[in-house]
Amino acid sequence: MSWNDRIDEQKRLRMVKGEKKHGPLDLERDPRNFIEEGIEELIDALNYLEIAMLQGKLPFCHWFLMDRDIRFSIVRLEKRE
Numbered sequence: 001m002s003w004n005d006r007i008d009e010q011k012r013l014r015m016v017k018g019e020k021k022h023g024p025l026d027l028e029r030d031p032r033n034f035i036e037e038g039i040e041e042l043i044d045a046l047n048y049l050e051i052a053m054l055q056g057k058l059p060f061c062h063w064f065l066m067d068r069d070i071r072f073s074i075v076r077l078e079k080r081e
Contacts, residue, residue, distance in 0.1 A: 035077050042070050
């Protein structure tokens with residue numbers, strides 16, 4: 001199984017978990033701003049990864065590159081709104 005397949009499976013499992021918590025996704029009626037929610041989740045990821053780096057569980061060079069890429073993604077998402 002490729003890393004893309006593994007990530008897609010993790011995404012699917014997270015969707016199942018979300019539907020159990022929030023009910024089935026209804027794109028026509030759901031009032032949430034999913035771009036804004038995605039940005040919030042990416043900011044959470046920045047915090048989690050920085051803490052992991054500070055704990056010595058993530059090498060600085062890996063954290064730095066991920067932090068940069070996530071920040072770039074946030075900026076690109078914000079420009080779409």
